[in-house]
Amino acid sequence: MKAIVVRGPFQYKIEECEIKPPAQGEVLIKVEAVGLCGTDVGILSNEMQYYKTGQAKLPIIPGHEWSGYIVETGAGVEDFVPGDAVTGECTVRCGFCSYCQKGLPHLCTNRTETGVMNRDGGYAQYITFPAASLHKINGISMDHAALVEPAGIAMQAVKRAGIGPDDNVLIVGPGPIGLLAAQIAKKIFAAKKVIISGTRDERLERAKDYTDAAINVKNEDIAEKVKAVTQGEGIDAVVIAAGGSTVFHDCEKVLSPGGRISICGFFDSTKAECSWDFISTNNIDIRGSLGSPNVWSFVISSIQRGILDVENIISHRMPLESTEDFQTALDMMTSRADNSCKIILYPNGEKR
Numbered sequence: 050m051k052a053i054v055v056r057g058p059f060q061y062k063i064e065e066c067e068i069k070p071p072a073q074g075e076v077l078i079k080v081e082a083v084g085l086c087g088t089d090v091g092i093l094s095n096e097m098q099y100y101k102t103g104q105a106k107l108p109i110i111p112g113h114e115w116s117g118y119i120v121e122t123g124a125g126v127e128d129f130v131p132g133d134a135v136t137g138e139c140t141v142r143c144g145f146c147s148y149c150q151k152g153l154p155h156l157c158t159n160r161t162e163t164g165v166m167n168r169d170g171g172y173a174q175y176i177t178f179p180a181a182s183l184h185k186i187n188g189i190s191m192d193h194a195a196l197v198e199p200a201g202i203a204m205q206a207v208k209r210a211g212i213g214p215d216d217n218v219l220i221v222g223p224g225p226i227g228l229l230a231a232q233i234a235k236k237i238f239a240a241k242k243v244i245i246s247g248t249r250d251e252r253l254e255r256a257k258d259y260t261d262a263a264i265n266v267k268n269e270d271i272a273e274k275v276k277a278v279t280q281g282e283g284i285d286a287v288v289i290a291a292g293g294s295t296v297f298h299d300c301e302k303v304l305s306p307g308g309r310i311s312i313c314g315f316f317d318s319t320k321a322e323c324s325w326d327f328i329s330t331n332n333i334d335i336r337g338s339l340g341s342p343n344v345w346s347f348v349i350s351s352i353q354r355g356i357l358d359v360e361n362i363i364s365h366r367m368p369l370e371s372t373e374d375f376q377t378a379l380d381m382m383t384s385r386a387d388n389s390c391k392i393i394l395y396p397n398g399e400k401r
């Protein structure tokens with residue numbers, strides 16, 4: 050099969066790889082759709098945290114937002130049969146460590162992360178995957194199923210921010226995760242006011258149906274606009290879905306005493322300053338948000354029931370048949386060419 054293999058910083062290309070037959074408890078899946086993600090950029094450059102700490106080893110086939118059809122099941126697989134349409138969790142837990150026992154699989158000490166850390170991902174024609182971390186996607190298109198993973202990341206970030214009907218919410222960063230988090234905060238957690246901030250009007254425009262206001266921080270005063278939109282109340286919870294250097298200064302301008310900050314964005318090599326006295330004297334909670342533990346079934350049913358609109362973030366659909374195809378899509382995402390947002394790739398050519 051053909052797959053994108055990363056062997057070093059910026060060393061990646063399509064290679065001919067062996068298809069791994071499914072072992073006990075595993076299935077073999079033909080990948081139909083895979084979403085290109087900002088995290089991939091950090092993996093390709095090896096600047097992503099896991100590569101800097103040495104937790105993640107090379108080579109790896111990246112791609113953590115994928116969907117496909119089961120073509121073969123290994124021994125002991127009972128809940129899935131060939132032909133099932135599925136998507137798989139990024140985090141694959143061991144099931145035995147103290148974190149797994151506590152229901153915190155995203156912190157599993159023996160975990161792998163599909164296409165991210167020590168487990169091959171979906172920029173490939175086939176993926177061999179444990180059935181225990183797989184979900185059926187009945188009724189959802191392959192494109193939309195590939196976005197269950199980022200929607201799960203957004204869901205977890207909103208949950209970590211403790212968002213509810215009494216909260217005015219600021220989402221920092223109108224990338225795919227920020228847009229999904231805004232939608233989830235408004236439609237699922239019924240936040241009072243949802244405001245999204247960023248630097249690109251066309252991205253902010255995508256959020257207009259599920260936000261109360263959008264702020265372009267390049268030409269608008271975030272403090273003044275938040276004050277106006279919230280009738281002077283300010284922000285109770287912030288979801289940081291971008292790794293900009295000034296994000297904490299923006300929080301300081303708008304966050305009310307007792308506010309919460311949930312961080313799911315990666316900063317890679319960017320250093321973001323924070324006024325720690327503001328955090329202590331205002332009793333602010335800062336929470337990291339890793340992964341998408343225990344939210345997959347809920348995300349899938351939210352998409353199935355039409356509550357969560359993942360089509361909203363898709364900007365392009367492109368082939369993935371050559372290294373050039375991959376580079377073209379990657380360049381398009383990083384340069385935001387043609388107002389790109391989420392780009393869906395097809396490792397087996399077909400468009401569904």
Ligand SMILES: [Zn+2]
Pocket residue numbers: 086087088113114199
């Ligand atoms: Zn992603």
Ligand SMILES: [Zn+2]
Pocket residue numbers: 142143144145146147148149150157158159160
């Ligand atoms: Zn574990």
